[in-house]
Amino acid sequence: MTALTRRFLPMLLLLSLLCGMLSSCTKKQTRHTASFYAMDTVISVTLYTPDADLAERQLARCRELLAELDGLWSRHTAGSDVWRLNQSADGLCDLDPRTVSLLAQAKEISLATGGAFDPTLAPLSDLWQACGEQNRLPGADELAALLALTGADRLQIGSSADGTQTAVSRPAGMQIDLGGIGKGAAVTMLIEELEVSGITGGLVSFGSSVAVFGAKPDGTPFRVALRDPQDAAGTVGELNLPAGSVLSVSGDYERYVTIGGQRYHHILDPETGMPAESGLSSVAVVCTDGALADALSTALFVMGAEASMQFYETGIYEFEAILIAHDGTITTTPGLTGFG
Numbered sequence: 577m578t579a580l581t582r583r584f585l586p587m588l589l590l591l592s593l594l595c596g597m598l599s600s601c602t603k604k605q606t607r608h609t610a611s612f613y614a615m616d617t618v619i620s621v622t623l624y625t626p627d628a629d630l631a632e633r634q635l636a637r638c639r640e641l642l643a644e645l646d647g648l649w650s651r652h653t654a655g656s657d658v659w660r661l662n663q664s665a666d667g668l669c670d671l672d673p674r675t676v677s678l679l680a681q682a683k684e685i686s687l688a689t690g691g692a693f694d695p696t697l698a699p700l701s702d703l704w705q706a707c708g709e710q711n712r713l714p715g716a717d718e719l720a721a722l723l724a725l726t727g728a729d730r731l732q733i734g735s736s737a738d739g740t741q742t743a744v745s746r747p748a749g750m751q752i753d754l755g756g757i758g759k760g761a762a763v764t765m766l767i768e769e770l771e772v773s774g775i776t777g778g779l780v781s782f783g784s785s786v787a788v789f790g791a792k793p794d795g796t797p798f799r800v801a802l803r804d805p806q807d808a809a810g811t812v813g814e815l816n817l818p819a820g821s822v823l824s825v826s827g828d829y830e831r832y833v834t835i836g837g838q839r840y841h842h843i844l845d846p847e848t849g850m851p852a853e854s855g856l857s858s859v860a861v862v863c864t865d866g867a868l869a870d871a872l873s874t875a876l877f878v879m880g881a882e883a884s885m886q887f888y889e890t891g892i893y894e895f896e897a898i899l900i901a902h903d904g905t906i907t908t909t910p911g912l913t914g915f916g
Contacts, residue, residue: 605776605793610635614642615650615759615782623770623778624793634773638766638780645765648675649758651698651751661744662698662751669744674765678867679733679744682757685871686728688892693875694846696726696746698753704840704851708833719849725749726846760824760870763787767820777819784830785870787822797914805829805857805900812900816914817862824869826877827858843877854880857902862912863895872897881907 608623608631621638623631651658657675671679682695699722707714725747732745746752754761759782766780767789777790779798788798797816804810805827817823828841828851845852854877861873872895876884881899888897888909896912908915 606631608632608635610638612639614639615646615762616755617759617783619783620781621766621778622780624776624790625774627774630774634770634775637769637773641766641769642762645674645758645762648672649678649754651753651755658752658754661746671744676733676744678754678757678761679731679752681761681867682754682871683728683731683733685757685868685875689872689875689879689887691728691846692878693756693871694726694728695752695754695756696728696731696750697844697846697849698751699725699749700844700849701753701842703849704833704842704844708835708840711835713835714849723849725751756874757867757871759785760822760866760868762866763822764866767822771820784826784873785822785824785866786817787866788817789819791819799914802860802898802915803827803829803858806904812906813916815860815862815898820864821862822864822866822869823860823862824866824873825858825860826873828877829857843874845878852878854878855901856880856899858898858900859884860898861895862897863893868893869895881905885909 605624605626606628608625608628609621611618611620613619619642621635623634625631647653648657650656651662653659657669657671661669661671686693686695703714703718703722730747730750734743763780763782763785764787767787770778771789775790777792779786779788786800792798799814800817800823801811801814804812815823826843828843831842832839840851843852844850856877859873859877861869861876863869872893876887876897876899879887881901884897884899885907896909898912898915899907
């Protein structure tokens, strides 16, 4: 090695290191996507990362986690937490902590919204489904009998005396359904794992619930189109979703039964047991908690535009909303930005 080489060797090593760092930092962020069926819906996941192996591992983890949560929260899956709770005679079950937490949150939101969101309407939903198949409207006596079994305020959540079980006490005949809050909770759990996985950014869509995290490679914000409830192929605008936020939508246009040639949507008024008649066709809620966004989109739909705006002003929860009326009138909460 010459004296000249020895003299410049440290500089050459530094340049080599810097070049390696620059190459690593400028690796191309590639887009990785997957779609699969879980929690009774089609789920799409989009991830941005230069590491294809990492993306594949995280996409597999998404499938695994959703199957796990579905196995806890689906009331139709034999052996699930909710199924066991609904089948139990005394309401005493050894439940997964995630189920307990979600039940407690569902009750809290129900109380905060004056019962507009209610996770105990399962028998009424089943009745409407059966009536749709029989092409008849439910009778007043049928509705009254089932309404007597509802009310999240009567759901008691605590611990057994020895602390080994979670005691969830419910009146006889009450049936729990977490379908109005579970997808939102699941999408938040997914992005919480993805945020710490090394993935640069991405989007998870449950159809009615969409969550984003991190950043897109080009630095532009995530934008989501909001469907026109009167036109399946149309939109009413697009919305910027800040990283870490969740958008949940409830509407009268996707799930319904047809009786006597008339459509009856699936969002029930907990006071009457009938499809809610609030003057709204669609409600979109944006916040950082998917479970809250999911439940509030239902609650606000039941409340109607005026009551929803009054609820927003109370500040009980931090959220923004887009309320679309039957006549196409759009009302937005004051803090909503990036919609148009």
